[in-house]
Amino acid sequence: MVIAQCQKCKREPSTVVSRKETFCKSCFLKFVKGKQRKQMKDGRFKVKYGRNEDQTTEKTVSAILAFRFDGSSLVLLDILISWLEEQLAMSPRAHVGFNLTVLCYSLEQPQSWIAEKATQIKTKYHGEEGISRLHVKFEILDCNDEVKRNEGLSGIYLTDHFESLIDRSNKVKGDALKMIDTQIQDKSAQEDLKSVVERDVIVRHCLQLECSILLLPDCMSELAISVLAFTARGRGERISETLGDNYIDVDGNRLEVLYPLRDILKSEIESYLKICDLERFQAPKIDNTFKSVKNKTVNELVREYFESVEPEYPEVISTVVKAGSKLRIPFSEGDVKRCGICREIINDDPQNWLESITVNEGIPAKTEEEKRNYELYLSSIQRPEERELYTAGNKESISLCFGCVADLRNLRGKFSWPAD
Amino acid sequence: MPSAVKINALCELCHCRKAVMRRPKNLQKLCKECFIHVFETEIHRTIQREHLFYRGESVAIGASGGKDSTVLAAVMKTLNERYDYGLHLILLSIDEGIVGYRDDSLATVKRNQSQYEMPLEIVSYKQLYDWTMDEIVACSGIKSSCTYCGVLRRQALDRGALKLEVHHVITGHNADDMAETVLLNILRGDTARIEQSVNITTNSQGSPVKRSKPFKYAYEKEIVLYAHYRKLDYFSTECTYAPEAFRGTARTLLKNLELVRPSCILDIIHSGEQLKLKHKRRNASSEMEVRSNGSVSLPNKDGNRCERCGYLSTNRICKACILLEGLEINRAKVQIDGTSVDGAAKLTKTLEHLAF
Numbered sequence: 001m002v003i004a005q006c007q008k009c010k011r012e013p014s015t016v017v018s019r020k021e022t023f024c025k026s027c028f029l030k031f032v033k034g035k036q037r038k039q040m041k042d043g044r045f046k047v048k049y050g051r052n053e054d055q056t057t058e059k060t061v062s063a064i065l066a067f068r069f070d071g072s073s074l075v076l077l078d079i080l081i082s083w084l085e086e087q088l089a090m091s092p093r094a095h096v097g098f099n100l101t102v103l104c105y106s107l108e109q110p111q112s113w114i115a116e117k118a119t120q121i122k123t124k125y126h127g128e129e130g131i132s133r134l135h136v137k138f139e140i141l142d143c144n145d146e147v148k149r150n151e152g153l154s155g156i157y158l159t160d161h162f163e164s165l166i167d168r169s170n171k172v173k174g175d176a177l178k179m180i181d182t183q184i185q186d187k188s189a190q191e192d193l194k195s196v197v198e199r200d201v202i203v204r205h206c207l208q209l210e211c212s213i214l215l216l217p218d219c220m221s222e223l224a225i226s227v228l229a230f231t232a233r234g235r236g237e238r239i240s241e242t243l244g245d246n247y248i249d250v251d252g253n254r255l256e257v258l259y260p261l262r263d264i265l266k267s268e269i270e271s272y273l274k275i276c277d278l279e280r281f282q283a284p285k286i287d288n289t290f291k292s293v294k295n296k297t298v299n300e301l302v303r304e305y306f307e308s309v310e311p312e313y314p315e316v317i318s319t320v321v322k323a324g325s326k327l328r329i330p331f332s333e334g335d336v337k338r339c340g341i342c343r344e345i346i347n348d349d350p351q352n353w354l355e356s357i358t359v360n361e362g363i364p365a366k367t368e369e370e371k372r373n374y375e376l377y378l379s380s381i382q383r384p385e386e387r388e389l390y391t392a393g394n395k396e397s398i399s400l401c402f403g404c405v406a407d408l409r410n411l412r413g414k415f416s417w418p419a420d
Numbered sequence: 421m422p423s424a425v426k427i428n429a430l431c432e433l434c435h436c437r438k439a440v441m442r443r444p445k446n447l448q449k450l451c452k453e454c455f456i457h458v459f460e461t462e463i464h465r466t467i468q469r470e471h472l473f474y475r476g477e478s479v480a481i482g483a484s485g486g487k488d489s490t491v492l493a494a495v496m497k498t499l500n501e502r503y504d505y506g507l508h509l510i511l512l513s514i515d516e517g518i519v520g521y522r523d524d525s526l527a528t529v530k531r532n533q534s535q536y537e538m539p540l541e542i543v544s545y546k547q548l549y550d551w552t553m554d555e556i557v558a559c560s561g562i563k564s565s566c567t568y569c570g571v572l573r574r575q576a577l578d579r580g581a582l583k584l585e586v587h588h589v590i591t592g593h594n595a596d597d598m599a600e601t602v603l604l605n606i607l608r609g610d611t612a613r614i615e616q617s618v619n620i621t622t623n624s625q626g627s628p629v630k631r632s633k634p635f636k637y638a639y640e641k642e643i644v645l646y647a648h649y650r651k652l653d654y655f656s657t658e659c660t661y662a663p664e665a666f667r668g669t670a671r672t673l674l675k676n677l678e679l680v681r682p683s684c685i686l687d688i689i690h691s692g693e694q695l696k697l698k699h700k701r702r703n704a705s706s707e708m709e710v711r712s713n714g715s716v717s718l719p720n721k722d723g724n725r726c727e728r729c730g731y732l733s734t735n736r737i738c739k740a741c742i743l744l745e746g747l748e749i750n751r752a753k754v755q756i757d758g759t760s761v762d763g764a765a766k767l768t769k770t771l772e773h774l775a776f
């Protein structure tokens with residue numbers, strides 16, 4: 001068997017094939033790192049020079065890495081740490097170009113698992129001493145705790161006419177993440193609402209730490225999945241926010257969001273993990289092999305779709321990401337309204353949109369039998385728990401975006417959520 | 421005495437008749453009467469909201485004999501009478517020349533003509549282009565059949581409408597088709613079309629024919645159910661020339677998504693309405709785009725005419741003329757007597773009639 005040569009250095013035997021090119025280990029790592037550097041080529045992240053650190057402190061920006069223990073997070077952390085090491089090694093007067101806070105969290109794993117893995121990762125990078133020399137800090141985030149810190153959960157209702165109401169008078173204490181599982185049956189809606197919690201917790205934490213740059217580890221394949229998943233969930237306007245504009249505005253604060261791995265494919269992430277022996281730090285993956293289509297979520301279906309078309313149409317992933325980055329946020333007229341659940345800007349009123357395309361009036365009873373059936377129905381809805389759904393009571397109106405209405409559309413009853 | 425109906429088995433709209441189906445659009449349990457009522461009323465509301473027609477307008481219904489166009493003809497006739505739109509409705513069919521498929525579906529259209537008492541006009545590819553789809557497939561292969569058919573049909577519908585002196589064609593494109601187009605435009609990175617993916621009406625500047633899609637928000641499954649409950653006469657065979665492979669993958673994805681989240685078709689249409697392109701920096705009026713095939717786009721994109729056929733085009737030569745030119749080059753110079761260019765549909769039909 002002939003072992004192909006690396007097409008970059010033309011010396012070493014190749015170990016990785018990516019984008020129809022053969023790479024040896026070191027050339028492949030250099031190739032991946034080059035893609036990350038391109039996304040962070042801004043002068044703010046470059047090495048700082050000075051006699052001592054105090055001279056550079058003011059100029060050094062702080063960035064937060066959302067670290068969710070998946071392959072992309074591990075690769076991005078490894079690349080950033082090696083970049084900081086390179087910066088320090090450039091000259092005796094060289095100092096790191098940026099301070100990095102690694103925000104460790106997981107929506108699936110217990111806090112003990114997160115703490116243990118974070119310690120193992122720190123050990124790999126020469127322990128506390130090694131990482132603090134590079135101005136890297138690890139922080140462990142409990143998403144549940146962050147949500148619980150809110151004043152409590154309010155009941156949100158969606159009527160048959162897509163009117164959204166909130167009952168703020170009876171706030172209850174509870175675990176919002178667990179509540180999602182118990183209240184929402186639809187797995188795709190669960191997945192969507194959990195991602196809302198995840199994003200909200202991270203963004204608020206960044207603002208708490210007065211950090212203005214958020215590094216998200218999503219690679220090109222993951223971004224392409226997000227584009228199609230947002231589209232399928234009725235959250236088309238989120239595409240431009242994720243890929244086009246690079247900024248998130250929250251309560252008058254602006255947070256810059258960067259995707260340093262946006263040019264890297266999932267297969268390249270996997271090769272990197274293997275080469276650098278990082279797989280052992282990953283959170284366990286859910287095996288979908290024997291799941292029926294009906295039991296899958298929107299994200300899982302889109303992921304499988306890309307995996308199935310990629311061999312025949314390799315350009316499709318980059319095409320989707322490029323198309324997404326050409327979009328802009330549609331302008332909303334008048335005062336900006338924000339969704340009471342995900343806090344996204346509402347561009348059009350979902351109630352109006354859905355009402356205009358859905359008729360909810362049937363044909364009235366005509367025969368005696370039909371009239372009798374209708375009487376029976378009327379008497380059945382007099383039970384108190386059902387009446388509560390149809391009467392306004394202490395409820396007031398709340399604005400929801402189309403994506404959140406779509407998630408709650410099949411919900412009968414109240415949805416407890418930490419709404420403002 | 422009739423047996424008592426359980427409360428939870430009643431229609432969720434009228435609460436007085438037994439539900440017979442779960443509405444694919446929102447999973448509501450409905451009786452047959454309420455379903456037909458909401459289906460027709462939703463189409464009516466779409467027509468009203470979008471101001472699709474004006475009183476006294478002549479409208480051609482693109483009729484293929486399939487479920488969508490048959491339901492469109494039936495619903496338009498019903499609504500035109502019920503709400504007194506004052507429209508003059510005409511059936512307009514295109515005969516692509518697919519022996520064993522289109523001839524059968526045209527027979528259905530002819531039956532529809534007498535059922536709905538509407539005039540019918542049939543325009544054939546052979547008359548317009550001197551090619552049938554069977555001949556095109558024999559010449560260029562099956563893989564690109566949808567490309568040829570799509571480009572030629574669009575022109576044929578416009579030409580047919582003008583022949584009838586009609587300036588508005590309505591087609592049976594449904595919500596599933598719209599959602600599929602949104603996904604395809606994203607997957608192909610077709611930014612020129614992304615913003616227009618879900619437009620209910622397409623009317624290029626200078627075009628004499630407007631096109632509308634009254635079924636923009638109607639689910640394909642509901643169209644089938646409507647045809648079933650109203651016992652409509654339609655032709656249910658798919659075109660025998662394989663659908664474009666990449667479009668097929670997007671369709672499969674959409675069907676899978678619909679299975680896990682039935683609202684996703686409307687959700688995708690809503691997303692499509694929100695997709696807006698960033699403003700281009702270049703000055704479009706002073707620049708010309710040279711395409712990969714060497715064709716040059718004209719500066720004023722709307723309202724230009726093809727130099728050869730006079731049809732609306734963004735290039736000097738329209739797409740249909742370019743495709744036909746390529747076909748003419750490859751046309752067989754000599755035809756062996758007795759050989760037929762009839763395609764797979766004819767063969768399938770012949771085999772169906774064989775018996776031991």
